[in-house]
Amino acid sequence: MDGTTLRGYILEYLYEKGYEYIINDGFGEVYAVDAVESEYSNYIKGSKRVKYLGFCELFEDVTCSEPLNIACEIGAIDWSTVPENTPVLVRHNESEPWEYRxxxxxxxxxxxxxxxxxxxxxxYTVKSIQSIVKYDNWEFCKLAEEEWKPGRMDYEELELLHHFAESFVDIEREEIEEGEQC
Known part of the structure; x- marks a missing residue:
C-alpha cells in the first residue's frame, strides 16, 4: 500500500471517529482535532478532542496556518444538504450492483x-403513478457523477490500518503545553 492510500484510510478512520481537521503545530507535530474555532485561534487548545498522529510524513503538506479539512479531503458528503432529485447510485449491500435512482x-x-x-x-414523474409506495430506502448511496471510493477495506488493508491506528496517542486537552501552538 502506498502513502496516498494509507493517508486516505487514516483520514476515513479519523472522520468516522468524529475528527474534522488535521493540523500542524508549527513544530513538526501533526494532530487530528474535532473543531477549529477561527483562523487565528490556537487550533489545539480550541478543540475538545485531540489525537496526536505518530507518522507526520503522510501530512507534510499541512501547515500551521492551513488545517486540512478531513471531510473535504475524503469527499464526504453531508447528505442532509443534497437536493431532491439529485441522480444517485444505490444498493442494499456491498454484493449487489449499483442501481440508478x-x-x-x-x-x-x-x-x-x-x-x-x-x-x-x-x-415530478412519481406523481403520475398509482402506487402507494413511492420511495425505497437504501443502505448505500453515492452521487451518480462521482467515482465511488469503497468504505470497506479488504482484510490486509484493515489489519494495516489497525496497526497504524494503535500508534495514535490520545491527548487530553489539559495535557497540551503552551508551546504546542501556532
Missing part, C-alpha cells in the same frame, strides 16, 4: 438512511 431525502433514524424515488422516478 433520484434522491429524495436522508433519514438519520434508519439503518437504510438513503430514501430515493422508486424505479428511477423523480418528484
Amino acid at each position: 433520484h434522491f429524495y431525502k436522508y433519514s438519520t433514524e434508519s439503518d437504510y438512511p438513503f430514501i430515493c424515488y422508486i424505479d428511477g422516478k423523480t418528484s
